[in-house]
Amino acid sequence: MPNIIMSKSSNKLEPSLKKKAYAFLEKLTENDASPGLHIEPIHNSVDQRVRTGRVDDFFRAVLFKITGAAEPTYVFHGIWPHDDAIALAKKTTLTVNPVNGITEIRTVEPTSETTYDTPAEAPREPPVVEAVDDAPHPVLDALGITSTDLVDLLGIDRDLADAALAATTEDHLLEIAGGAVEWQGLALIDLASGHNLAEVRERLALDQPVEASTNDDEAILRGLDHAAAKLSFTYIESNDELRRAIDEGDFGSWRVFLHPEQRRYVTGRWKGPFRLSGGAGTGKTVVVLHRARSLARSGQGRRVIVTTYTTNLADAMKRDLYRLDPQLTVSNTLGDPGVYVAGIDALAARVLKHAGEAGHVAAAAVLGAGARVGALRPGNARWNEVLDIHGDELPTELRSASFLDAEYATVVLPAQITTEAEYLKVRRPGRGVSLDRARRRAVWRVIAAYRNHGALDRQMDFDEAAAVAAEHLNSLSVNGSGYVADHVLVDEGQDLTPSRWRLLRALAGPEQRPDDLFIAEDSHQRIYGQKVVLSRYGIAIVGRSRRLTLNYRTTAQNLAFALGVLAPGTYTDLDDEQEKSSDYRSARSGPVPSLRACTGIAEEYDHAADTIKGWLAGGVVPDTIAVLVRDRLLRDKVVAALGERGVGARAVDREEIKGGMPVVMTMHRSKGTEFSRVLLFGMSESSIPAGLRSEKYSESSWNDAILRERSLLYVASTRARDELAVSWSGVTSPLLA
Numbered sequence: 135m136p137n138i139i140m141s142k143s144s145n146k147l148e149p150s151l152k153k154k155a156y157a158f159l160e161k162l163t164e165n166d167a168s169p170g171l172h173i174e175p176i177h178n179s180v181d182q183r184v185r186t187g188r189v190d191d192f193f194r195a196v197l198f199k200i201t202g203a204a205e206p207t208y209v210f211h212g213i214w215p216h217d218d219a220i221a222l223a224k225k226t227t228l229t230v231n232p233v234n235g236i237t238e239i240r241t242v243e244p245t246s247e248t249t250y251d252t253p254a255e256a257p258r259e260p261p262v263v264e265a266v267d268d269a270p271h272p273v274l275d276a277l278g279i280t281s282t283d284l285v286d287l288l289g290i291d292r293d294l295a296d297a298a299l300a301a302t303t304e305d306h307l308l309e310i311a312g313g314a315v316e317w318q319g320l321a322l323i324d325l326a327s328g329h330n331l332a333e334v335r336e337r338l339a340l341d342q343p344v345e346a347s348t349n350d351d352e353a354i355l356r357g358l359d360h361a362a363a364k365l366s367f368t369y370i371e372s373n374d375e376l377r378r379a380i381d382e383g384d385f386g387s388w389r390v391f392l393h394p395e396q397r398r399y400v401t402g403r404w405k406g407p408f409r410l411s412g413g414a415g416t417g418k419t420v421v422v423l424h425r426a427r428s429l430a431r432s433g434q435g436r437r438v439i440v441t442t443y444t445t446n447l448a449d450a451m452k453r454d455l456y457r458l459d460p461q462l463t464v465s466n467t468l469g470d471p472g473v474y475v476a477g478i479d480a481l482a483a484r485v486l487k488h489a490g491e492a493g494h495v496a497a498a499a500v501l502g503a504g505a506r507v508g509a510l511r512p513g514n515a516r517w518n519e520v521l522d523i524h525g526d527e528l529p530t531e532l533r534s535a536s537f538l539d540a541e542y543a544t545v546v547l548p549a550q551i552t553t554e555a556e557y558l559k560v561r562r563p564g565r566g567v568s569l570d571r572a573r574r575r576a577v578w579r580v581i582a583a584y585r586n587h588g589a590l591d592r593q594m595d596f597d598e599a600a601a602v603a604a605e606h607l608n609s610l611s612v613n614g615s616g617y618v619a620d621h622v623l624v625d626e627g628q629d630l631t632p633s634r635w636r637l638l639r640a641l642a643g644p645e646q647r648p649d650d651l652f653i654a655e656d657s658h659q660r661i662y663g664q665k666v667v668l669s670r671y672g673i674a675i676v677g678r679s680r681r682l683t684l685n686y687r688t689t690a691q692n693l694a695f696a697l698g699v700l701a702p703g704t705y706t707d708l709d710d711e712q713e714k715s716s717d718y719r720s721a722r723s724g725p726v727p728s729l730r731a732c733t734g735i736a737e738e739y740d741h742a743a744d745t746i747k748g749w750l751a752g753g754v755v756p757d758t759i760a761v762l763v764r765d766r767l768l769r770d771k772v773v774a775a776l777g778e779r780g781v782g783a784r785a786v787d788r789e790e791i792k793g794g795m796p797v798v799m800t801m802h803r804s805k806g807t808e809f810s811r812v813l814l815f816g817m818s819e820s821s822i823p824a825g826l827r828s829e830k831y832s833e834s835s836w837n838d839a840i841l842r843e844r845s846l847l848y849v850a851s852t853r854a855r856d857e858l859a860v861s862w863s864g865v866t867s868p869l870l871a
């Protein structure tokens with residue numbers, strides 16, 4: 135049976151052609167000599183491997199046939215109307231790159247020397263001396279990149295290198311890169327964003343050239359197997375896979391065309407916890423899903439847990455894992471073989487449910503004598519209740535549910551404090567509020583009351599539940615029952631609290647083991663909780679951390695806007711190192727975000743309705759449009775106001791996003807989602823909510839709250855794939871200034 139390799143370009147078939155493409159390729163895999171297929175060479179073609187095949191009366195497929203092995207391999211390039219297909223087949227070649235051996239598809243234009251546009255603004259004649267200073271300077275030249283670097287060291291096509299070296303704006307360079315062989319385009323973007331040659335070679339695995347072969351067909355097959363070639367080609371292993379690859383087209387690219395760097399983190403094996411950081415849209419979730427699959431398939435009975443902070447995102451990951459591999463064993467019982475996907479709080483609940491009586495023992499150990507496992511509820515209502523009764527015993531500035539919640543989650547629970555004496559002695563690193571003995575006593579009284587209320591009402595907050603679940607699992611490990619999962623993978627790690635980290639550690643076993651924990655995180659997107667330093671909670675990364683920097687989701691223009699929002703803040707990662715964002719880049723270009731100041735809310739509603747109508751009239755699919763707002767109240771007002779202006783829109787809360795209509799949701803809910811068009815609505819001075827007042831108990835807490843607001847805006851702006859619009863009424867948000 136012939137093997138089929140699909141090229142990325144063949145992935146972009148018109149919907150009407152998908153069924154035909156599938157029927158054609160299915161027949162080809164059964165028997166390439168089948169007479170109905172008409173697999174034929176083309177007279178006078180540049181590449182003697184090229185073939186055309188009959189899809190129907192009107193359409194032909196263009197393929198390359200590689201022989202030599204027991205079965206032939208066909209590289210499927212695409213489908214075109216008959217005459218176009220013949221013309222293309224004559225001039226298209228499948229060759230290996232002379233420098234690194236990577237297999238590439240190229241079009242050889244017989245009449246023109248270059249297939250890339252020379253930039254309009256590039257000087258064609260030597261400029262007169264006076265004009266030189268004002269002349270736009272080529273981007274790559276300014277970085278000291280030469281033609282020798284590009285052509286001889288990296289293996290970039292000469293005509294592409296010439297065009298790229300002449301480009302005087304990053305936009306034009308992006309355009310040129312977009313038309314190039316995938317890995318060559320990415321190499322140019324990397325160089326333009328300041329990476330040196332060695333870094334580019336390492337990122338794209340060009341420092342591992344393909345082993346040479348004297349047999350041309352063998353060389354092509356080897357070149358197709360290189361990590362950089364896999365950006366453009368994928369082996370199709372079954373008819374199911376073929377159908378999905380064709381049906382999902384470009385939307386399913388993440389399933390098959392991984393970047394060599396992403397691939398490295400999917401297949402990499404480490405002695406202990408590994409941390410993958412990276413900006414919004416760099417494919418961290420994609421890596422987590424692929425890695426979960428790779429680990430689940432790495433041995434009999436592997437138990438893999440995939441988790442994250444919010445239930446919505448966990449649900450989305452479960453769906454995507456199925457899209458990635460419908461055959462993957464999914465586990466519905468914690469501890470069973472397969473991949474178990476759940477939000478971190480649902481994991482805690484599941485552990486406690488199974489714990490039975492032992493759960494109450496763990497609760498007493500963590501929360502003090504008398505505590506039992508109870509129903510899971512958020513802590514705010516209980517803190518407020520306790521403050522109403524005992525608030526007067528605290529200094530005014532500490533009468534804050536936010537302060538108490540943070541003190542409890544980051545100091546008391548992780549240190550397993552159950553008595554005042556322990557609290558008086560405990561170290562409180564990173565809390566930013568100093569407490570003398572008297573103040574500690576007062577704070578402990580309120581915390582003890584909080585615990586009493588919890589015990590009386592048979593309630594636990596989510597941090598308590600995680601801490602108790604971790605304690606229970608650790609006690610099982612001590613008794614020799616072992617750990618729950620061979621591998622635990624967590625997405626959005628920046629949002630987890632210390633007790634949740636302890637739970638993750640416990641799920642993977644108390645002691646470090648190979649590939650026990652894989653942590654994807656972006657400290658620029660921390661929108662919940664406090665800063666956490668992992669080493670304080672038994673998770674030692676030491677040298678096992680890397681970053682992804684290529685944004686797959688959004689355009690360079692949207693990314694620049696989003697990074698501008700972050701810029702005034704300082705962010706530290708889970709290793710307490712300063713996080714940088716200067717090397718984030720995008721391979722796509724689009725319009726500059728539109729900013730609209732309105733005089734009042736009515737005008738802002740009108741503008742929102744007009745913007746959405748314009749997008750819809752332009753053919754944008756309705757549910758790929760989102761309006762993002764700071765809170766639920768405004769969300770519901772926007773839905774109503776849009777409706778009054780003739781634009782149907784759906785408010786989205788916890789439920790899955792349904793098709794058919796533009797959606798309106800809070801910025802928090804937008805985490806982990808993406809849309810073609812996004813309007814950030816209501817970005818006025820008042821968009822920093824009154825609720826943040828409770829963070830004013832210390833300067834550092836207030837600064838951190840503002841940092842989280844910046845991060846929230848960064849999350850929201852990076853949801854836009856193609857176009858971003860921002861509006862406000864009256865005075866603009868200080869975060870945008």
Ligand SMILES: Nc1ncnc2c1ncn2[C@@H]1O[C@H](COP(=O)(O)OP(=O)(O)OP(=O)(O)O)[C@@H](O)[C@H]1O
Pocket residue numbers: 387388389391392393396412413414415416417418419420421656659686687805806807808852
């Ligand atoms: N190799 C790839 N090929 C094609 N598309 C990709 C690839 N990697 C990621 N993407 C796409 O880029 C988008 C962002 O990916 P993903 O959600 O994994 O990023 P992320 O880093 O987790 O983002 P965020 O932190 O903002 O949630 C998705 O649409 C994903 O399908």
